[in-house]
Amino acid sequence: MSADDVSTPLMGAEETYFGFLRAGKWKIQRCQPCRRSVFYPREFCPYCQSSDLEWITPSGLGTVYSMSRVASKDDNGPLILLVDLKEGVRMMGGAVDPSHEGMVIGAHVLARLDNTGEESRILFEPVPEGAK
Ligand SMILES: [Zn+2]
Incomplete structure (x- = not known):
């Protein structure tokens, strides 16, 4: 080797x-x-x-089970979400919107594949009003 x-x-x-x-x-x-x-x-x-x-x-639909913020100096680090997918599994992911607006425990979210960075990752955003 x-x-x-x-x-x-x-x-x-x-x-x-x-x-x-x-x-x-x-x-x-x-x-x-x-x-x-x-x-x-x-x-x-x-x-x-x-x-x-x-x-x-997967459908991409899920519910936020828990969320925590990565510690940072300005108290504004990235949000890490644990999401229960409709398919019955729990997975970790980030939030699409850095301001995390509308992201609360129990929020209905939709997954999005982000391929813009070095590594592919799954991000979540709140499901828009009226969408199911
Ligand atoms: Zn089996």
């Missing part, structure tokens, strides 16, 4: 997940036998241990 081999490459399901993100697609897994959604990406269903996981495109 050369000195260039020190970083561990992403493997398996995680690699597939980020491959989708880089291609502009956001997908999560769903277990075929028990039909439950699975996130974070993994090789086996955490509920029934099946390896028969398919990739689905």
Whole structure:
């Protein structure tokens, strides 16, 4: 092994997940036998241990479960959200709007894939009035 081999490459399901993100697609897994959604990406269903996981495109709709602000000098650091997706999984993400307006625990949010930075990530914004 050369000195260039020190970083561990992403493997398996995680690699597939980020491959989708880089291609502009956001997908999560769903277990075929028990039909439950699975996130974070993994090789086996955490509920029934099946390896028969398919990739689905989530609705993007969710509810803010908790939120915390990354500590910063001006007390205005980025907001980290824990969101319960409609598909039944909980995931972490940032907020689209840096001012975080309308972002409260229990808020209905919509996910958006952000590919503008170095790393693809999922951001959330409050669902507009009237949208379901
Ligand atoms: Zn399962």
